[in-house]
Amino acid sequence: MRVGTPQKVILPLLGVAAVLVVWSIVSATVAPDLPAPARTWQESRRYVLEPFFKDGEMNQGIGRLAFYSLVRVGKGFVLALAIGTPIGFLLGLSRRFHESFDPIVQFMRPISPLAWLPLGLVIFQKSEPAAIFTIALCAMWPTVINTAVGVRSISQDYLNVGRVLKLSRLKMLTRIVIPATLPYVFTGYRLSLGLAWLVIVAAEMLTGTPGVGGFLWQEYNSLVYSHIILSVITIGTIGFVLDRLMGLVEARVRVH
Amino acid sequence: MAYLEVRSLRKTYTGRRGATAVLGGVDLSLDEGEFVAVVGYSGSGKTTLVSLIGGLIAPDGGEILLDGVPVTAPGPERGIVFQQYSLLPWLSVRDNVALAVDAVNPGLPASERRRITDEFIALVNLTPAAWKRPRELSGGMRQRVAVARGLATRPKLLLMDEPFSALDALTRATLQDELLRIWGARRSTVILITNDVDEAILLADRIYPMTPGPDAVLGPAIEVGLPRPRQRRHMSLEPAYQKARQGLVEFLRACRPSK
Numbered sequence: 111m112r113v114g115t116p117q118k119v120i121l122p123l124l125g126v127a128a129v130l131v132v133w134s135i136v137s138a139t140v141a142p143d144l145p146a147p148a149r150t151w152q153e154s155r156r157y158v159l160e161p162f163f164k165d166g167e168m169n170q171g172i173g174r175l176a177f178y179s180l181v182r183v184g185k186g187f188v189l190a191l192a193i194g195t196p197i198g199f200l201l202g203l204s205r206r207f208h209e210s211f212d213p214i215v216q217f218m219r220p221i222s223p224l225a226w227l228p229l230g231l232v233i234f235q236k237s238e239p240a241a242i243f244t245i246a247l248c249a250m251w252p253t254v255i256n257t258a259v260g261v262r263s264i265s266q267d268y269l270n271v272g273r274v275l276k277l278s279r280l281k282m283l284t285r286i287v288i289p290a291t292l293p294y295v296f297t298g299y300r301l302s303l304g305l306a307w308l309v310i311v312a313a314e315m316l317t318g319t320p321g322v323g324g325f326l327w328q329e330y331n332s333l334v335y336s337h338i339i340l341s342v343i344t345i346g347t348i349g350f351v352l353d354r355l356m357g358l359v360e361a362r363v364r365v366h
Numbered sequence: 367m368a369y370l371e372v373r374s375l376r377k378t379y380t381g382r383r384g385a386t387a388v389l390g391g392v393d394l395s396l397d398e399g400e401f402v403a404v405v406g407y408s409g410s411g412k413t414t415l416v417s418l419i420g421g422l423i424a425p426d427g428g429e430i431l432l433d434g435v436p437v438t439a440p441g442p443e444r445g446i447v448f449q450q451y452s453l454l455p456w457l458s459v460r461d462n463v464a465l466a467v468d469a470v471n472p473g474l475p476a477s478e479r480r481r482i483t484d485e486f487i488a489l490v491n492l493t494p495a496a497w498k499r500p501r502e503l504s505g506g507m508r509q510r511v512a513v514a515r516g517l518a519t520r521p522k523l524l525l526m527d528e529p530f531s532a533l534d535a536l537t538r539a540t541l542q543d544e545l546l547r548i549w550g551a552r553r554s555t556v557i558l559i560t561n562d563v564d565e566a567i568l569l570a571d572r573i574y575p576m577t578p579g580p581d582a583v584l585g586p587a588i589e590v591g592l593p594r595p596r597q598r599r600h601m602s603l604e605p606a607y608q609k610a611r612q613g614l615v616e617f618l619r620a621c622r623p624s625k
Protein backbone atom coordinates (compact mmCIF):
# COMPACT_ATOMS: atom_id res chain seq x y z
CA MET A 111 0.00 0.00 0.00
CA ARG A 112 1.31 3.42 -0.90
CA VAL A 113 1.36 5.96 1.87
CA GLY A 114 0.48 9.46 0.63
CA THR A 115 1.70 12.72 2.16
CA PRO A 116 -1.42 13.43 4.24
CA GLN A 117 -1.27 9.90 5.57
CA LYS A 118 2.34 10.41 6.56
CA VAL A 119 1.05 13.00 9.00
CA ILE A 120 -2.23 11.38 9.98
CA LEU A 121 -0.95 7.87 10.66
CA PRO A 122 1.74 8.86 13.19
CA LEU A 123 -0.81 11.12 14.92
CA LEU A 124 -3.12 8.13 15.11
CA GLY A 125 -0.35 6.20 16.83
CA VAL A 126 0.15 9.02 19.34
CA ALA A 127 -3.60 9.14 20.00
CA ALA A 128 -3.66 5.39 20.64
CA VAL A 129 -0.85 5.72 23.20
CA LEU A 130 -2.68 8.58 24.93
CA VAL A 131 -5.83 6.45 25.15
CA VAL A 132 -3.96 3.48 26.64
CA TRP A 133 -2.17 5.83 29.03
CA SER A 134 -5.50 7.34 30.17
CA ILE A 135 -7.08 3.93 30.67
CA VAL A 136 -4.08 2.63 32.65
CA SER A 137 -4.06 5.69 34.91
CA ALA A 138 -7.84 5.46 35.42
CA THR A 139 -7.85 1.74 36.24
CA VAL A 140 -4.78 -0.24 37.35
CA ALA A 141 -2.39 2.60 38.27
CA PRO A 142 -4.20 5.40 40.07
CA ASP A 143 -0.87 7.03 41.00
CA LEU A 144 0.02 7.50 37.34
CA PRO A 145 -1.15 10.98 36.31
CA ALA A 146 -3.43 11.08 33.29
CA PRO A 147 -2.35 13.00 30.16
CA ALA A 148 -4.34 16.12 31.02
CA ARG A 149 -3.01 16.34 34.55
CA THR A 150 0.54 15.70 33.34
CA TRP A 151 0.24 18.65 30.99
CA GLN A 152 -1.25 20.88 33.66
CA GLU A 153 1.55 20.18 36.12
CA SER A 154 4.27 20.40 33.47
CA ARG A 155 3.17 23.34 31.37
CA ARG A 156 5.36 25.89 33.10
CA TYR A 157 8.44 23.71 32.47
CA VAL A 158 7.59 23.47 28.81
CA LEU A 159 6.25 26.96 28.12
CA GLU A 160 9.02 28.72 30.05
CA PRO A 161 11.76 26.23 29.31
CA PHE A 162 14.59 28.36 30.69
CA PHE A 163 13.29 29.52 34.10
CA LYS A 164 15.42 28.76 37.11
CA ASP A 165 14.01 28.74 40.65
CA GLY A 166 16.75 26.65 42.18
CA GLU A 167 19.38 24.05 41.37
CA MET A 168 16.81 21.30 40.91
CA ASN A 169 13.80 23.31 39.84
CA GLN A 170 14.43 24.60 36.35
CA GLY A 171 12.69 24.74 32.98
CA ILE A 172 12.99 21.63 30.85
CA GLY A 173 15.08 23.45 28.24
CA ARG A 174 17.68 24.35 30.84
CA LEU A 175 17.74 20.79 32.21
CA ALA A 176 18.04 19.38 28.73
CA PHE A 177 20.89 21.77 28.02
CA TYR A 178 22.83 20.51 31.06
CA SER A 179 22.30 16.94 29.97
CA LEU A 180 23.28 17.69 26.38
CA VAL A 181 26.51 19.36 27.43
CA ARG A 182 27.36 16.38 29.62
CA VAL A 183 26.50 13.93 26.85
CA GLY A 184 28.46 16.04 24.39
CA LYS A 185 31.59 15.83 26.53
CA GLY A 186 31.23 12.10 27.05
CA PHE A 187 30.46 11.54 23.37
CA VAL A 188 33.46 13.51 22.15
CA LEU A 189 35.66 11.62 24.60
CA ALA A 190 34.19 8.32 23.36
CA LEU A 191 35.00 9.22 19.74
CA ALA A 192 38.46 10.49 20.61
CA ILE A 193 39.32 7.20 22.28
CA GLY A 194 37.15 4.85 20.24
CA THR A 195 38.11 5.88 16.71
CA PRO A 196 41.88 5.24 17.01
CA ILE A 197 41.24 1.99 18.87
CA GLY A 198 38.90 0.93 16.08
CA PHE A 199 41.49 1.71 13.42
CA LEU A 200 44.18 -0.17 15.33
CA LEU A 201 41.90 -3.18 15.78
CA GLY A 202 41.16 -3.19 12.07
CA LEU A 203 44.70 -2.55 10.86
CA SER A 204 46.86 -4.67 13.14
CA ARG A 205 46.32 -8.35 13.62
CA ARG A 206 48.49 -8.29 16.73
CA PHE A 207 46.57 -5.43 18.27
CA HIS A 208 43.35 -7.21 17.41
CA GLU A 209 44.44 -10.43 19.06
CA SER A 210 45.63 -8.55 22.14
CA PHE A 211 42.68 -6.26 22.68
CA ASP A 212 39.64 -7.71 20.98
CA PRO A 213 38.90 -10.01 23.96
CA ILE A 214 39.03 -6.98 26.28
CA VAL A 215 36.67 -5.06 24.00
CA GLN A 216 34.21 -7.94 23.90
CA PHE A 217 34.47 -8.25 27.67
CA MET A 218 33.91 -4.57 28.43
CA ARG A 219 31.21 -3.95 25.87
CA PRO A 220 28.29 -5.54 27.71
CA ILE A 221 29.04 -3.92 31.07
CA SER A 222 26.18 -1.68 32.15
CA PRO A 223 26.66 2.02 32.94
CA LEU A 224 25.30 1.26 36.39
CA ALA A 225 28.41 -0.83 36.99
CA TRP A 226 30.89 1.72 35.66
CA LEU A 227 29.56 4.74 37.49
CA PRO A 228 30.56 3.76 41.05
CA LEU A 229 34.00 2.91 39.71
CA GLY A 230 34.16 6.34 38.08
CA LEU A 231 33.27 7.90 41.43
CA VAL A 232 36.03 5.92 43.10
CA ILE A 233 38.55 7.05 40.47
CA PHE A 234 37.57 10.71 40.12
CA GLN A 235 35.99 11.42 43.54
CA LYS A 236 33.58 13.84 41.86
CA SER A 237 30.26 13.17 40.21
CA GLU A 238 30.75 15.25 37.05
CA PRO A 239 33.90 13.57 35.70
CA ALA A 240 32.54 10.22 36.86
CA ALA A 241 29.41 10.77 34.76
CA ILE A 242 31.43 11.74 31.70
CA PHE A 243 33.74 8.78 32.21
CA THR A 244 30.75 6.46 32.34
CA ILE A 245 29.17 7.94 29.23
CA ALA A 246 32.41 7.69 27.28
CA LEU A 247 33.13 4.16 28.41
CA CYS A 248 29.65 2.90 27.53
CA ALA A 249 29.22 4.86 24.31
CA MET A 250 32.52 4.13 22.61
CA TRP A 251 31.97 0.48 21.67
CA PRO A 252 29.87 0.97 18.53
CA THR A 253 32.51 3.39 17.26
CA VAL A 254 35.31 0.94 18.08
CA ILE A 255 33.58 -2.01 16.49
CA ASN A 256 32.22 -0.24 13.41
CA THR A 257 35.56 1.37 12.67
CA ALA A 258 37.35 -1.97 13.00
CA VAL A 259 34.80 -3.69 10.75
CA GLY A 260 35.04 -0.81 8.28
CA VAL A 261 38.80 -1.11 8.04
CA ARG A 262 38.61 -4.86 7.60
CA SER A 263 35.99 -4.64 4.87
CA ILE A 264 37.87 -2.22 2.64
CA SER A 265 37.66 -3.61 -0.85
CA GLN A 266 40.85 -5.39 -1.90
CA ASP A 267 40.54 -3.47 -5.18
CA TYR A 268 41.23 -0.16 -3.42
CA LEU A 269 44.14 -1.62 -1.51
CA ASN A 270 45.56 -3.05 -4.75
CA VAL A 271 45.49 0.43 -6.29
CA GLY A 272 47.66 1.61 -3.41
CA ARG A 273 49.95 -1.41 -3.65
CA VAL A 274 50.53 -0.96 -7.38
CA LEU A 275 51.39 2.70 -6.81
CA LYS A 276 53.60 1.75 -3.85
CA LEU A 277 51.99 4.40 -1.68
CA SER A 278 53.69 5.14 1.63
CA ARG A 279 52.00 3.90 4.80
CA LEU A 280 50.82 7.41 5.57
CA LYS A 281 49.37 8.00 2.12
CA MET A 282 47.76 4.57 2.15
CA LEU A 283 46.07 5.59 5.39
CA THR A 284 45.01 9.11 4.44
CA ARG A 285 44.09 8.52 0.80
CA ILE A 286 42.63 5.01 0.93
CA VAL A 287 42.03 3.45 4.35
CA ILE A 288 40.44 6.41 6.13
CA PRO A 289 38.16 7.58 3.29
CA ALA A 290 37.06 4.02 2.62
CA THR A 291 36.25 3.48 6.29
CA LEU A 292 34.50 6.79 6.92
CA PRO A 293 30.93 5.61 6.26
CA TYR A 294 31.36 2.81 8.80
CA VAL A 295 32.94 5.20 11.28
CA PHE A 296 29.99 7.55 11.09
CA THR A 297 27.49 4.74 11.53
CA GLY A 298 29.45 3.96 14.68
CA TYR A 299 29.24 7.60 15.75
CA ARG A 300 25.48 7.61 15.33
CA LEU A 301 25.07 4.48 17.42
CA SER A 302 27.51 5.84 20.00
CA LEU A 303 25.53 9.05 20.33
CA GLY A 304 22.38 7.01 20.91
CA LEU A 305 24.12 5.05 23.64
CA ALA A 306 25.59 8.18 25.22
CA TRP A 307 22.12 9.63 25.49
CA LEU A 308 20.84 6.36 26.93
CA VAL A 309 23.53 6.40 29.61
CA ILE A 310 22.98 10.02 30.67
CA VAL A 311 19.80 9.24 32.60
CA ALA A 312 21.44 6.50 34.61
CA ALA A 313 24.51 8.65 35.24
CA GLU A 314 22.48 11.64 36.41
CA MET A 315 20.16 9.54 38.52
CA LEU A 316 23.03 7.99 40.43
CA THR A 317 25.06 11.18 40.81
CA GLY A 318 22.11 13.51 41.41
CA THR A 319 23.54 16.12 39.07
CA PRO A 320 21.14 18.63 37.50
CA GLY A 321 19.86 17.54 34.12
CA VAL A 322 16.88 15.70 32.71
CA GLY A 323 17.85 12.41 34.35
CA GLY A 324 18.64 14.02 37.70
CA PHE A 325 15.36 15.92 37.58
CA LEU A 326 13.46 12.73 36.81
CA TRP A 327 14.88 10.94 39.85
CA GLN A 328 14.36 13.91 42.14
CA GLU A 329 10.74 14.29 41.09
CA TYR A 330 10.17 10.59 41.70
CA ASN A 331 11.48 11.04 45.22
CA SER A 332 9.28 14.14 45.63
CA LEU A 333 6.27 12.17 44.40
CA VAL A 334 5.65 14.56 41.46
CA TYR A 335 4.96 11.75 39.05
CA SER A 336 3.79 13.93 36.18
CA HIS A 337 7.31 15.33 35.93
CA ILE A 338 8.65 11.83 35.47
CA ILE A 339 6.51 11.57 32.37
CA LEU A 340 7.62 15.03 31.27
CA SER A 341 11.24 13.90 31.62
CA VAL A 342 10.63 10.67 29.77
CA ILE A 343 9.01 12.51 26.87
CA THR A 344 11.86 15.03 26.80
CA ILE A 345 14.48 12.27 26.80
CA GLY A 346 12.70 10.51 23.96
CA THR A 347 12.30 13.65 21.89
CA ILE A 348 15.93 14.69 22.24
CA GLY A 349 17.15 11.17 21.52
CA PHE A 350 15.04 11.09 18.38
CA VAL A 351 16.30 14.46 17.18
CA LEU A 352 19.93 13.56 17.90
CA ASP A 353 19.60 10.34 15.94
CA ARG A 354 18.08 12.16 12.98
CA LEU A 355 20.83 14.79 13.01
CA MET A 356 23.54 12.16 13.10
CA GLY A 357 21.67 10.31 10.37
CA LEU A 358 21.98 13.40 8.17
CA VAL A 359 25.71 13.62 8.83
CA GLU A 360 26.04 9.91 8.10
CA ALA A 361 24.17 10.26 4.81
CA ARG A 362 26.54 13.03 3.74
CA VAL A 363 29.56 10.82 4.34
CA ARG A 364 27.92 7.92 2.53
CA VAL A 365 27.90 9.74 -0.83
CA HIS A 366 30.16 7.25 -2.50
CA MET B 367 66.03 -12.20 -23.68
CA ALA B 368 62.65 -10.63 -24.27
CA TYR B 369 61.45 -7.52 -22.46
CA LEU B 370 58.99 -9.50 -20.41
CA GLU B 371 59.72 -13.15 -19.77
CA VAL B 372 57.21 -15.38 -18.04
CA ARG B 373 58.50 -18.92 -17.54
CA SER B 374 56.52 -21.97 -16.39
CA LEU B 375 54.40 -19.89 -14.07
CA ARG B 376 52.25 -21.97 -11.73
CA LYS B 377 49.62 -20.95 -9.22
CA THR B 378 47.46 -23.15 -7.01
CA TYR B 379 44.75 -21.85 -4.73
CA THR B 380 44.16 -23.87 -1.62
CA GLY B 381 40.68 -23.55 -0.24
CA ARG B 382 38.52 -25.46 2.19
CA ARG B 383 37.58 -27.95 -0.50
CA GLY B 384 41.12 -28.75 -1.46
CA ALA B 385 43.55 -27.28 -3.91
CA THR B 386 42.77 -25.92 -7.37
CA ALA B 387 45.65 -25.64 -9.77
CA VAL B 388 44.73 -22.52 -11.72
CA LEU B 389 47.83 -22.01 -13.82
CA GLY B 390 49.83 -25.05 -14.77
CA GLY B 391 53.00 -23.61 -16.26
CA VAL B 392 52.39 -20.47 -18.28
CA ASP B 393 55.06 -19.28 -20.71
CA LEU B 394 54.81 -15.89 -22.32
CA SER B 395 57.23 -13.35 -23.68
CA LEU B 396 56.89 -9.97 -25.25
CA ASP B 397 59.12 -7.25 -26.59
CA GLU B 398 59.19 -3.62 -25.67
CA GLY B 399 56.44 -1.66 -27.37
CA GLU B 400 54.49 -4.79 -28.21
CA PHE B 401 50.78 -5.19 -27.70
CA VAL B 402 49.95 -8.74 -26.73
CA ALA B 403 46.54 -10.18 -25.94
CA VAL B 404 45.65 -13.27 -23.94
CA VAL B 405 42.30 -14.73 -24.92
CA GLY B 406 40.48 -17.42 -22.99
CA TYR B 407 37.22 -18.59 -21.50
CA SER B 408 35.90 -16.92 -18.37
CA GLY B 409 37.27 -18.56 -15.28
CA SER B 410 40.33 -19.95 -16.97
CA GLY B 411 42.75 -18.03 -14.76
CA LYS B 412 43.34 -14.88 -16.78
CA THR B 413 42.93 -12.58 -13.80
CA THR B 414 45.31 -14.78 -11.82
CA LEU B 415 47.88 -14.28 -14.56
CA VAL B 416 47.46 -10.50 -14.36
CA SER B 417 47.73 -10.55 -10.57
CA LEU B 418 50.92 -12.60 -10.81
CA ILE B 419 52.60 -10.38 -13.39
CA GLY B 420 51.40 -7.36 -11.44
CA GLY B 421 53.01 -8.84 -8.34
CA LEU B 422 49.79 -8.67 -6.32
CA ILE B 423 50.04 -12.39 -5.57
CA ALA B 424 53.05 -14.69 -5.46
CA PRO B 425 53.42 -17.67 -7.81
CA ASP B 426 53.95 -21.24 -6.59
CA GLY B 427 56.49 -21.86 -9.29
CA GLY B 428 58.16 -20.30 -12.29
CA GLU B 429 59.45 -16.80 -12.73
CA ILE B 430 58.63 -13.42 -14.17
CA LEU B 431 61.35 -11.10 -15.45
CA LEU B 432 60.60 -7.58 -16.60
CA ASP B 433 63.55 -5.90 -18.26
CA GLY B 434 65.74 -8.53 -16.65
CA VAL B 435 64.47 -7.84 -13.12
CA PRO B 436 62.48 -10.53 -11.28
CA VAL B 437 58.98 -9.48 -10.25
CA THR B 438 58.40 -10.05 -6.54
CA ALA B 439 56.01 -7.28 -5.50
CA PRO B 440 53.59 -4.83 -7.07
CA GLY B 441 55.07 -1.62 -8.40
CA PRO B 442 54.13 1.35 -10.56
CA GLU B 443 56.34 0.19 -13.44
CA ARG B 444 53.64 -2.44 -14.02
CA GLY B 445 50.41 -0.47 -14.32
CA ILE B 446 47.16 -2.38 -14.01
CA VAL B 447 43.79 -1.46 -15.47
CA PHE B 448 41.37 -3.51 -13.44
CA GLN B 449 38.22 -5.07 -14.79
CA GLN B 450 36.05 -3.37 -12.16
CA TYR B 451 37.77 0.04 -12.69
CA SER B 452 38.84 0.26 -9.03
CA LEU B 453 38.62 4.03 -9.01
CA LEU B 454 38.63 5.58 -5.58
CA PRO B 455 35.07 6.88 -5.26
CA TRP B 456 35.97 9.64 -2.82
CA LEU B 457 38.38 11.26 -5.27
CA SER B 458 37.55 13.24 -8.39
CA VAL B 459 38.72 12.05 -11.80
CA ARG B 460 41.65 14.45 -11.46
CA ASP B 461 42.61 13.28 -8.01
CA ASN B 462 42.41 9.64 -9.04
CA VAL B 463 44.92 10.29 -11.81
CA ALA B 464 46.94 12.71 -9.67
CA LEU B 465 47.34 10.05 -6.98
CA ALA B 466 49.22 7.92 -9.51
CA VAL B 467 51.23 10.81 -10.97
CA ASP B 468 52.23 12.08 -7.53
CA ALA B 469 53.17 8.59 -6.38
CA VAL B 470 55.74 8.05 -9.13
CA ASN B 471 57.07 11.60 -9.44
CA PRO B 472 57.73 12.73 -5.88
CA GLY B 473 60.71 14.80 -7.03
CA LEU B 474 58.87 16.90 -9.60
CA PRO B 475 57.47 20.33 -8.75
CA ALA B 476 53.72 20.45 -8.18
CA SER B 477 53.08 22.44 -11.35
CA GLU B 478 54.82 19.82 -13.46
CA ARG B 479 52.90 17.00 -11.80
CA ARG B 480 49.69 18.90 -12.44
CA ARG B 481 50.64 19.27 -16.09
CA ILE B 482 51.24 15.52 -16.45
CA THR B 483 47.92 14.77 -14.76
CA ASP B 484 46.08 17.11 -17.11
CA GLU B 485 47.88 15.61 -20.09
CA PHE B 486 46.64 12.11 -19.32
CA ILE B 487 43.12 13.29 -18.57
CA ALA B 488 43.12 15.02 -21.94
CA LEU B 489 44.49 11.88 -23.57
CA VAL B 490 41.32 9.99 -22.66
CA ASN B 491 39.10 13.00 -23.50
CA LEU B 492 37.92 13.59 -19.96
CA THR B 493 39.04 17.19 -19.41
CA PRO B 494 35.43 18.44 -19.11
CA ALA B 495 34.69 15.83 -16.44
CA ALA B 496 37.92 16.24 -14.51
CA TRP B 497 36.22 17.44 -11.33
CA LYS B 498 33.51 14.81 -11.28
CA ARG B 499 33.41 11.90 -8.91
CA PRO B 500 33.43 8.39 -10.38
CA ARG B 501 29.79 7.77 -9.43
CA GLU B 502 28.78 10.69 -11.66
CA LEU B 503 30.36 9.01 -14.69
CA SER B 504 29.13 6.35 -17.07
CA GLY B 505 30.87 2.98 -17.13
CA GLY B 506 32.78 3.94 -20.27
CA MET B 507 34.03 7.16 -18.72
CA ARG B 508 35.07 5.36 -15.56
CA GLN B 509 37.12 2.90 -17.54
CA ARG B 510 38.74 5.81 -19.38
CA VAL B 511 39.82 7.24 -16.05
CA ALA B 512 41.25 3.86 -15.15
CA VAL B 513 43.17 3.77 -18.44
CA ALA B 514 44.47 7.30 -17.83
CA ARG B 515 45.56 6.31 -14.33
CA GLY B 516 47.22 3.17 -15.65
CA LEU B 517 49.17 5.11 -18.28
CA ALA B 518 49.93 8.14 -16.10
CA THR B 519 52.70 6.36 -14.21
CA ARG B 520 54.36 5.73 -17.59
CA PRO B 521 54.71 2.06 -16.78
CA LYS B 522 57.14 -0.25 -18.52
CA LEU B 523 54.22 -2.60 -18.92
CA LEU B 524 50.49 -1.95 -18.83
CA LEU B 525 48.34 -4.88 -17.78
CA MET B 526 44.70 -4.67 -18.79
CA ASP B 527 42.39 -7.22 -17.21
CA GLU B 528 39.25 -7.50 -19.35
CA PRO B 529 39.00 -3.71 -19.26
CA PHE B 530 35.92 -3.40 -21.42
CA SER B 531 33.95 -6.49 -20.45
CA ALA B 532 31.57 -4.60 -18.17
CA LEU B 533 30.58 -2.14 -20.90
CA ASP B 534 27.81 -2.29 -23.45
CA ALA B 535 28.81 -3.23 -27.00
CA LEU B 536 28.72 0.30 -28.44
CA THR B 537 30.75 1.84 -25.64
CA ARG B 538 33.16 -1.07 -25.81
CA ALA B 539 33.78 -0.42 -29.51
CA THR B 540 34.40 3.29 -28.83
CA LEU B 541 36.88 2.51 -26.09
CA GLN B 542 38.65 -0.07 -28.22
CA ASP B 543 39.08 2.54 -30.94
CA GLU B 544 40.41 5.00 -28.39
CA LEU B 545 42.83 2.49 -27.00
CA LEU B 546 44.02 1.85 -30.54
CA ARG B 547 44.58 5.58 -31.03
CA ILE B 548 46.34 6.02 -27.66
CA TRP B 549 48.54 3.01 -28.20
CA GLY B 550 49.39 4.21 -31.70
CA ALA B 551 50.53 7.52 -30.24
CA ARG B 552 52.46 6.16 -27.25
CA ARG B 553 53.55 2.63 -28.14
CA SER B 554 53.36 1.36 -24.58
CA THR B 555 54.02 -2.28 -23.88
CA VAL B 556 50.63 -3.80 -23.17
CA ILE B 557 49.19 -7.14 -22.15
CA LEU B 558 45.46 -7.20 -22.73
CA ILE B 559 43.44 -9.97 -21.12
CA THR B 560 40.11 -10.55 -22.81
CA ASN B 561 37.48 -13.12 -23.68
CA ASP B 562 36.64 -11.32 -26.90
CA VAL B 563 38.46 -12.74 -29.91
CA ASP B 564 37.63 -9.76 -32.14
CA GLU B 565 38.84 -7.29 -29.54
CA ALA B 566 42.13 -9.14 -29.33
CA ILE B 567 42.61 -9.16 -33.10
CA LEU B 568 41.71 -5.49 -33.43
CA LEU B 569 44.19 -4.38 -30.81
CA ALA B 570 47.05 -6.84 -30.49
CA ASP B 571 50.20 -7.66 -32.42
CA ARG B 572 50.23 -11.17 -31.07
CA ILE B 573 47.62 -13.27 -29.31
CA TYR B 574 48.06 -16.10 -26.87
CA PRO B 575 45.05 -18.38 -26.49
CA MET B 576 44.59 -19.76 -22.99
CA THR B 577 43.33 -23.23 -22.24
CA PRO B 578 40.52 -23.41 -19.70
CA GLY B 579 41.61 -24.29 -16.17
CA PRO B 580 42.46 -26.14 -14.09
CA ASP B 581 46.13 -26.20 -14.98
CA ALA B 582 45.65 -23.56 -17.64
CA VAL B 583 48.48 -22.94 -20.07
CA LEU B 584 48.93 -20.65 -23.04
CA GLY B 585 48.77 -22.08 -26.53
CA PRO B 586 51.17 -21.09 -29.28
CA ALA B 587 51.00 -17.36 -30.02
CA ILE B 588 49.19 -16.29 -33.14
CA GLU B 589 50.59 -13.33 -35.05
CA VAL B 590 48.08 -10.76 -36.23
CA GLY B 591 49.31 -9.77 -39.65
CA LEU B 592 47.12 -6.67 -39.93
CA PRO B 593 48.98 -3.47 -40.73
CA ARG B 594 48.75 -0.44 -38.45
CA PRO B 595 47.17 2.01 -38.06
CA ARG B 596 44.13 -0.25 -38.02
CA GLN B 597 40.58 0.67 -38.78
CA ARG B 598 37.67 -1.29 -37.41
CA ARG B 599 35.72 -0.88 -40.64
CA HIS B 600 36.34 -3.48 -43.33
CA MET B 601 38.87 -5.17 -41.07
CA SER B 602 36.85 -8.35 -40.85
CA LEU B 603 37.12 -8.77 -44.61
CA GLU B 604 40.90 -8.88 -44.61
CA PRO B 605 42.48 -12.32 -45.06
CA ALA B 606 44.94 -11.62 -42.22
CA TYR B 607 42.03 -11.00 -39.88
CA GLN B 608 40.27 -14.17 -40.91
CA LYS B 609 43.41 -16.21 -40.58
CA ALA B 610 44.08 -15.00 -37.04
CA ARG B 611 40.46 -15.48 -36.05
CA GLN B 612 40.32 -18.99 -37.47
CA GLY B 613 43.50 -19.98 -35.68
CA LEU B 614 42.25 -18.69 -32.36
CA VAL B 615 38.77 -20.08 -32.59
CA GLU B 616 40.04 -23.48 -33.62
CA PHE B 617 42.43 -23.64 -30.70
CA LEU B 618 39.82 -22.49 -28.21
CA ARG B 619 37.17 -24.90 -29.59
CA ALA B 620 39.52 -27.82 -29.34
CA CYS B 621 40.13 -27.20 -25.65
CA ARG B 622 36.58 -26.19 -24.73
CA PRO B 623 35.79 -26.68 -21.04
CA SER B 624 34.32 -30.10 -20.42
CA LYS B 625 30.97 -28.88 -19.04
